[in-house]
Amino acid sequence: MKKYPTNEIKNIVLLGASGAGKTTLAEAMAYEGKVIERRGSVEGENTLSDYTDIEHQNRRSIFSTVLYTEFNGYKLNILDTPGADDFCGALFSSFKVADVGVMLLNAQNGFEVGTEIQARYARRHEKPVIAAVNQLDSEKANWEQTVEELRANSEAPIVVVQYPVNPGPDFDRFVDVLMMKMYKFKGDTGEREELPIPESEMERARELNKALVEAAAENDEALMELYFDKGTLTQDEMRSGIKLGLAKRDLVPVFCLSTKKDIGIKRLMEFIINVAPGPLKAPNFRLIGGGDVQADADGPVSVFVFKTTVEPHLGEVAYFRVISGTLAEGMELTNMATGNKEKIGQLFVSAGRNRTKVAELCAGDIGCTVKLKATRVNHTLNGPGADWQINLIGFPQPRFRTAVKARNSAEDEKLGELLIRATYEDPSIGVEYSKELKQTILSGQGEHHLNILRTQLANTHKIEVDYFPPKVPYRETITRTAAAGYRHKKQSGGAGQFGEVSLVIEPYYEGMPAPSKYKIDGREQVMNIKSVEEIDLDWGGKLVFCSAIVGGAIDARFLPAILKGIMEKMEEGPLTGSYARDIRVVVYDGKMHPVDSNEISFKLAGRNAFKEAFRNAGAKIMEPIYQIEVLAPSDKLGDVMSDLQNRRAIIEGMTSEKGFEILTARVPLAEMTRYSTSLSSLTGGRATYTMKFAGYEQVPAEVQDKLLKAYSDTDKDE
Template identity: 45%
Template sequence: MSYTTENLRNVVLLGHSGCGKTTFAETMLFESKATSRRGSIEEKNTISDFTNIEMERGNSIFSTLMNVKWKDSKINIIDTPGFDDFVGEIISSLKVADTGVMLLNAKSGVEVGSEIIWEHINKFSTPAIIVVNKIDDVKSDYETTLEQAKNRFGNKVLPVQYPINEGAGFNTIVDALRMTMYVFPEDGGKPQKMDIPESEINRAQEMHNALVEAAAENDEGLMEKFFDEGSLNETELTEGLRIALAKQEIFPVFCCSATRNMGSGRIMGFINDICPSPADRPAANLVGGDKLVCNAGADTTLFIYKTLSEPRIGNVTYFKVYSGCIKPGDELFNADTRNSERISQLYVANGKNRETINQLCAGDIGVTLKIKEAKTNQTLNTKGKDRKIVPIEFPNSRIRVAVNPPSKQDMEKLMKALYQISEEDPTLIVDQNVALKQTILHGQGQLHLDITKYRIEKVNNIEMEFERPRISYRETITRPANDSYRHKKQSGGSGQFAEVHMRVEPWYEGIPDPSDLTVRKREIDDLPWGGKFEFLWCIVGGSIDAKYINAIKKGVLQKMEEGPLTGSYCQNIRVSVYDGKMHPVDSNDMAFMLASSAVFKSAFQNSAPQILEPIYELEILCSDDVMGDVMGDLQTRRAMILGMGAEGHYQKINAKVPLKELYRYSSTLRSLTQGRAKFNRAFAEYMAVTPDIQNELSRTHQMSMQEA
């Protein structure tokens, strides 16, 4: 059966790893009768963590789509992994969700992961509710968790419920919105509704009043009514909360025990009554600035937020319908690849279980198989429409490692598998780096890379080793030098002859022409590896024919691709060719190329060459108590501190650090701070290395050249 847009609710389960998201999804599925038995993490039989790797590790790695029917609604549920290493799965799920369900662990309160995820919720402006889970735990502390949530997420955090008897004996929740007390049977499920006892009535009433006020505050009509009559009726209260929640003016808080199956029914009821349908959300942004309203009656637009390759099935494509409806057999047009795609099968999913469906309408989330080429972030439209939903922006990578198969024969297989994974996971970047002669994997954290290795080994059956990645250095010069070289070869019949005189200089923006030379021709190249190369042809009197210009330039560029010091790319150099000699018979392009390479190399070595290393800018956020350790560690990494100061509840440090010193930084930071820090990094610039590092690098290079 197909649901209308108004009856759809798309929720994403978010929270620090281990707070109970996957278990909560399990209780929602069971309570809504989407499943007939409740699985658990311990028994490795949850609907959401269905891949072998998730079962083996006992936590989520991929986002999983599920759906339940509750009252009038179809609730699409996306469970996400909690670790920041899998941020790609978190933000792609947030892209298509209309409500965030933020789970907190009642025994540990607001954790680092919770704060990181809350920032993502804010960035997406997603309305959110908070569920405090594990109320049955002996160490559960609802009050403290609620206080921390208010403290960290702001005073728009408003409790709807509180537990009466948290801990091992937990079975009762007071609901201040309904002004009802729920008492759960031994094994959870449907609670008995009771009057709130005398002893709790004041506290419940106070919470109720706060909710009424929040409901009235965000709508003028309701505000007037509230002032006139001092209260709101149930319909008005619901309406007011709906408005406030959609505007992120309230973040209501609920209680739950996912393992005991207590509390999820009421939360689904709230999602049905008050959380926004896709039609209640702002229109989607299109590339180019236009907006797309979620309207089932309009032309069809789908957006792919995730793909996964399943054994024996092939590509599984997850999408949200942003406009119109979709039926099996529909022919769509891919706005990114310009290809036509036939949607032959249409499904809704509960983890790995798929059920065919004959239509999905605007706002709904579904699955299709076997579409040809479509990838994450692409938009499919009715023929004739060219809409592109603004793509998900995946973050920069934070860690890199070189990979190798144990034997060369396996390289091709390994590459194929890695490219396959990186297609499903846009936060994993595979770079077959010619300059470094290594294959570099860029990812979000050590766990991210370790999981990738594990997948390659277990799923693809290919051994893979991690290796320290080489650094992409650059070479340049710091003072001018003149030099000349004569290439002469007499071998039997025809010989080879070319002589080139050349000046090399450091190039900089606005460098004046040489005062002692006449520039006849000028070429400035943006080098593919960054920096500039300026080439001046200053031959007067025809000592070298102009037909050799290209060969001479090519000779220089060849050397610039493999610098004399370390074999790295050279940059920001000006070359002026001002004299030379040619031979009427023996001169040719090859001879001039060889002469030019040779003279460039020797001139380069006489112009105080300098090795440059890549510098990254780091932004580190950490809690106060670990600030000292983080700073101390940075000091050992040749870091230049650019600034530090408080940002919200974090301390923020900005620093520039050489890439060489960032090897395994993500793991070090995690263990140094017990996870209470996170960082982002981006390439900043190339900077000169110190003389001792330069000596060491050139020596190592010379040695490796001799070995080779």
């Protein structure tokens, strides 16, 4: 294929709920551009996109697919993305390198929750959007209702560029009010005939044309003056105004499609070429630390990796966008994340599974290469004269957690390696070994997301794994002041062990006054604080360690050993073995022996004194609380609220936003097991949610009793 200069490249991401027809649109675009000779179908499992076995089994997109087509002298890079929110990580990485989104709406279903979710993501990533109402050939297609729902839910004004003349099973024509023509299609070949607008449609067409002219004029003062002078605008003037409005995200143009019948595909691509922003007009790529980089084919070479996959017979494939310069085969680039040199041995452009070898790619283009040594998603590779690092893709926070273990323990090490590799390909997956919980914790966007990973492990790598509920990272703390002392004494021939520690503990909070006196054994004990050490705990909260030793009762050299003993018990709380936090300890007395006292003696004395005081200090278990925001259809709000309340959630607020209900609540992590699955079941897959850690709160008394009993039973079993 020819080398495309930057001004002849367009990068688009296909958006929409599951079933909107994104994969079929990508196939039709490739067909119109002669990249393929025959169109495949999702049902036939032979599309350029959705080419993996697991996508065939699920009959939907699970990964993003990079494709291209060539049309009217331009190259259109197409990113086909999953519609299910469980796989939104692929959408986020696609947003990074696309300059405009094409949002498909199913004319049978209108503006779905999935549409709203992806529209939100587009706004968050500041991407302009073109809307296309698809499946107008369906029996239940409802153009008017779909457009009205789109208008009601869009933050930017909706402008109709096309409308269908005969939606339904016989759909074969639409009116284009920008071109002021009617297009009629023959069968499902994509062949079209340009016709004058019939008299029966002329009034409606003129009315929509006027609205389109006004929307175009509003985006430019000069065009507005022309419009006032002439009362209309030429097609070129309208395109200029729409181009400005689209780039600023001040309008959303709407098109008609039947992707299965190849109706409207050419016209949509023509509009993208003529109006949608390309690399030269889209915002520059921002840099870590400030500044930006423009798409200059004559500048220093810089590429950004947004996706990696492992392909049979090829190994790891790295997909990238050329940010600056002209990338050629054989170039040596520096990975700014690792400092390693990477040689670009071969360059390809991708059409799903198919790859075409190329010699060069200009700034703004998207391609892929193989056999890079240690380059991952979010890495920037630079040639001489560039030291840039592109801002990273901000992947979504995990919403679903599970513990994972290989069925065959001999495969644990292999499983660990495969899970780490999975995070390279999909950074919205997280994996960590929790020393606290003694479990490997896998996190992702939902149960289906991680079930797909489990299937891949079984089918591709022949390793069977089990998922089970992860333990909850509880914390322990105290609610009142308590004192205790402990004498450690051991004699076994030769030098013995002796250490005695008296201490007092109390709940700690930020800004609390320094300790002055405590009531111990019925009498007041004045504290003369000699030293204070504040320790920020790795698991959150603080330990404040104070020494009020007087008269040399304990040598200062033994204080670190006492602290070490206390820290050991902080890491294994007396109630459930969970981490303890937010405690102030004051060591005020003790005894030592001139010969037998040593560090181990005082470590054990400090540990046991702390343990005893902890048990008498109104010990409480604290649980992690998460802030949750649920986006749900109005008719399911009651069910969603009831389910959350059954999970001990505290509802904090409810708001309506463009036909959907947004529910905010605080809910214990312990109650969120399989929540994504329950929410999907309650709402027929029409709701989604986000959650983030909010803090720790004390568990209710009845919950604490259950936890103490469970821990006691575990101890007995052990």
